[in-house]
Amino acid sequence: MGREDKRLNNNxxxxxxxxxxxxxxxxxxxxxxSIEVKxxxxxxxxxxxxxxxxxxxAVIAGREFVExxxxxxxxxxxxxxxxxxxxxxxxxxFLGFQYPTEIPGVSMVNFMKTAVNEHxxxxxxxxxxxxxxxxxxxxxxxxxxxxxxxxxxSVNEGFSGGEKKKNEIFQMSILEPKLxxxxxxxxxxxxxxxxxxxxxVNKLKRPDNATIVITHYxxxxxxxxxxxxxxxxxxxxxxxxxxxxAMELEAKGYDWIKQNxxxxxxx
Amino acid sequence: MEKDQDKILxxxxxxxxxxxxxxxxxxxxxxxxxxxxxxxAISEKKSEPGWLLEFRLKAFRHWQTMKMxxxxxxxxxxxxxxxxxxxAAPKKKASSESLDDxxxxxxxxxxxxxxxxxEQKYLTGVAVDAVMDSVSVKTTFRETLAESGxxxxxxxxxxxxxxxxxxxxxxxxxxxxxxxxxxxNSAVFSDGSFCYIPKGVRCPMELSTYFRINAANTxxxxxxxxxxxxxxxxxxxxxxxxPMRDENQLxxxxxEIIAENNAEVKYSTVQNWYPGNKEGKGGIFNFVTKRxxxxxxxxxxxxxxxxxxxxxxxxxxxxxxxxDNSTGEFYSVAVTNNHQQADTxxxxxxxxxxxxxxxxxxxxxxxxxxxxxxxxxKVLKNASGARNFSQCDSLLLxxxxxxxTFPYLEVDNQTAIVEHEAxxxxxxxxxxxxxNQRGISTEDAIxxxxxGYAREVINKLPMEFAVEAQKLLQISLEGSVG
Numbered sequence: 001m002g003r004e005d006k007r008l009n010n011n012x013x014x015x016x017x018x019x020x021x022x023x024x025x026x027x028x029x030x031x032x033x034s035i036e037v038k039x040x041x042x043x044x045x046x047x048x049x050x051x052x053x054x055x056x057x058a059v060i061a062g063r064e065f066v067e068x069x070x071x072x073x074x075x076x077x078x079x080x081x082x083x084x085x086x087x088x089x090x091x092x093x094f095l096g097f098q099y100p101t102e103i104p105g106v107s108m109v110n111f112m113k114t115a116v117n118e119h120x121x122x123x124x125x126x127x128x129x130x131x132x133x134x135x136x137x138x139x140x141x142x143x144x145x146x147x148x149x150x151x152x153x154s155v156n157e158g159f160s161g162g163e164k165k166k167n168e169i170f171q172m173s174i175l176e177p178k179l180x181x182x183x184x185x186x187x188x189x190x191x192x193x194x195x196x197x198x199x200x201v202n203k204l205k206r207p208d209n210a211t212i213v214i215t216h217y218x219x220x221x222x223x224x225x226x227x228x229x230x231x232x233x234x235x236x237x238x239x240x241x242x243x244x245x246a247m248e249l250e251a252k253g254y255d256w257i258k259q260n261x262x263x264x265x266x267x
Numbered sequence: 268m269e270k271d272q273d274k275i276l277x278x279x280x281x282x283x284x285x286x287x288x289x290x291x292x293x294x295x296x297x298x299x300x301x302x303x304x305x306x307x308a309i310s311e312k313k314s315e316p317g318w319l320l321e322f323r324l325k326a327f328r329h330w331q332t333m334k335m336x337x338x339x340x341x342x343x344x345x346x347x348x349x350x351x352x353x354x355a356a357p358k359k360k361a362s363s364e365s366l367d368d369x370x371x372x373x374x375x376x377x378x379x380x381x382x383x384x385x386e387q388k389y390l391t392g393v394a395v396d397a398v399m400d401s402v403s404v405k406t407t408f409r410e411t412l413a414e415s416g417x418x419x420x421x422x423x424x425x426x427x428x429x430x431x432x433x434x435x436x437x438x439x440x441x442x443x444x445x446x447x448x449x450x451x452n453s454a455v456f457s458d459g460s461f462c463y464i465p466k467g468v469r470c471p472m473e474l475s476t477y478f479r480i481n482a483a484n485t486x487x488x489x490x491x492x493x494x495x496x497x498x499x500x501x502x503x504x505x506x507x508x509x510p511m512r513d514e515n516q517l518x519x520x521x522x523e524i525i526a527e528n529n530a531e532v533k534y535s536t537v538q539n540w541y542p543g544n545k546e547g548k549g550g551i552f553n554f555v556t557k558r559x560x561x562x563x564x565x566x567x568x569x570x571x572x573x574x575x576x577x578x579x580x581x582x583x584x585x586x587x588x589x590x591d592n593s594t595g596e597f598y599s600v601a602v603t604n605n606h607q608q609a610d611t612x613x614x615x616x617x618x619x620x621x622x623x624x625x626x627x628x629x630x631x632x633x634x635x636x637x638x639x640x641x642x643x644x645k646v647l648k649n650a651s652g653a654r655n656f657s658q659c660d661s662l663l664l665x666x667x668x669x670x671x672t673f674p675y676l677e678v679d680n681q682t683a684i685v686e687h688e689a690x691x692x693x694x695x696x697x698x699x700x701x702x703n704q705r706g707i708s709t710e711d712a713i714x715x716x717x718x719g720y721a722r723e724v725i726n727k728l729p730m731e732f733a734v735e736a737q738k739l740l741q742i743s744l745e746g747s748v749g
């Protein structure tokens with residue numbers, strides 16, 4: 001507790017999740033989660049299917065179907081749970097979707113230009129002109145090695161699974177969030193796409209931003225080195241440690257965690 | 268474009284019907300009701316020749332034998348035809364000769380609608396015929412167009428100045444016996460636009476007619492006749508608005524288009540009649556017959572419509588493909604929100620050989636709106652090599668709205684190829700949340716998604732009007748989700 005108190009007093013903490021409880025359709029999914037993320041950190045949240053990883057991401061991003069039943073989420077000193085999803089985005093929270101949605105007929109240019117200018121308006125900046133925006137898009141395309149054709153198509157329409165995930169990283173690079181949450185961004189990616197996605201994340205890393213990588217497998221963490229690894233199981237963080245925890249999990253599997261928990265419960 | 272996009276976003280925050288004001292203009296009206304005396308009175312007001320009065324009377328006598336059509340998927344309240352005023356005109360003599368003759372209040376009205384009647388003020392390259400209630404108040408650029416031999420004027424002026432042309436073409440595409448509303452229009456039509464593009468002329472500017480209903484208890488019955496002679500081209504636009512009133516008002520128009528050999532006509536509509544309030548009170552009944560005749564070989568007629576207004580819409584812009592290798596197109600976006608109803612679509616009649624037609628219809632339903640697509644593709648016996656592609660998509664924005672499709676196919680030639688595709692989709696919460704997560708509000712997200720859905724049609728509109736149409740789509744769907 002002593003350590004936690006000290007960290008709470010530290011106003012350098014970007015995200016504080018405290019004893020978070022949440023339910024979907026009356027079923028409790030998150031059963032008391034506490035996590036703190038500081039600028040410059042990369043956190044990995046690992047856990048078996050159904051443990052609540054995506055629900056946690058959904059709560060931070062503000063999805064309506066998740067009901068927060070207890071606890072707090074504070075982002076840069078502000079109560080995140082009171083904010084509309086678009087305001088959370090404008091405050092600097094980005095969610096890389098596990099299943100990015102297709103929006104037929106809406107070009108990536110129009111979509112991202114609208115988004116960027118909403119962010120700029122929020123910061124009291126003038127909107128970007130078409131040429132300024134296209135220049136920004138070109139720069140970011142190169143940075144995240146995205147096929148330039150992708151950016152000329154409708155949002156995710158007809159994209160392959162890998163293209164959709166790359167497109168998430170591309171959008172992240174344009175919006176330059178303070179906190180990016182990547183929800184199973186590695187699922188369904190071949191090794192080349194995985195490398196591109198991971199490179200993108202690493203290139204965008206700065207001392208003043210943070211990333212939460214949600215993943216089932218350790219493999220993404222070969223490319224993105226986390227500072228902290230949390231293991232989520234049955235709606236609770238059951239273990240938090242450094243990057244070596246990911247390796248241990250990969251070697252021993254999630255059953256090892258489950259058995260550990262049972263042992264603890266018995267003793 | 269840049270500025271326009273931002274303006275669209277800003278306008279969305281104030282999404283009421285913007286054109287619902289009433290102008291206090293001194294009007295000259297005839298008594299309400301419909302009989303032969305009324306028709307004679309209208310004809311007399313316009314100093315019409317005897318043949319035109321005869322045409323009206325024949326139409327009226329025929330109309331009296333007809334019943335209002337019941338086949339559309341619409342709930343139409345009883346219309347008291349004897350309670351309508353069939354002629355109402357701004358009192359001050361509004362000739363097209365000089366702006367000084369026009370009532371300043373009338374000028375202000377069109378200024379407010381964004382349709383300045385001074386030539387130098389309007390969007391460059393667009394000539395306008397402004398029609399209020401029963402008369403045309405001003406046609407701009409008449410002289411400029413006349414230099415290329417193009418006739419663009421009010422229907423009334425055309426009857427006076429070009430009686431032979433009007434006589435030759437009037438009623439040849441939509442006969443006065445065609446249907447209940449067409450017969451009514453043929454009996455009482457008051458004004459509208461006339462346009463003739465001579466042989467080999469490519470019309471140097473967009474032509475447009477802006478229709479405004481202003482007076483209460485009146486109906487608007489205009490007629491547009493557009494003739495494109497051989498090898499000519501014209502792009503034509505119409506827009507329309509009306510004041511907010513609790514009573515319904517009837518608008519029953521006719522548009523006839525004739526395209527001769529190698530001629531091309533592009534006809535675009537941005538329809539924004541008052542749709543009624545959120546409870547479904549008031550609004551315009553928009554019962555319109557629009558038909559084009561591809562009379563010449565290699566001729567082409569293309570209809571594009573963005574329909575956001577009216578309490579009830581009943582219209583089927585059609586093409587009769589008589590010339591060999593002629594082409595008909597229909598691109599439509601129709602929005603029904605709150606209690607609006609629309610039964611709209613197209614008819615493509617293939618008569619000539621190797622004729623082609625395309626139908627792209629996009630319905631958007633929100634609130635308790637009901638949206639029906641009704642289309643007929645007919646291939647006659649001798650129309651060998653005919654080809655049609657039809658696509659009708661429906662987008663649903665609420666649980667209480669409805670989308671219906673009634674496609675009819677009648678194919679009497681074995682070489683014809685006819686394709687039909689249809690989809691129905693709902694705006695997904697996932698799509699909206701995806702936009703939200705990128706910083707885009709729900710209202711703007713719906714605008715983006717709907718405009719994306721309608722893009723294929725909007726892209727067919729001339730640029731200035733595409734922007735207008737995008738904005739309209741967004742405004743007419745304001746507050747319709749969630």
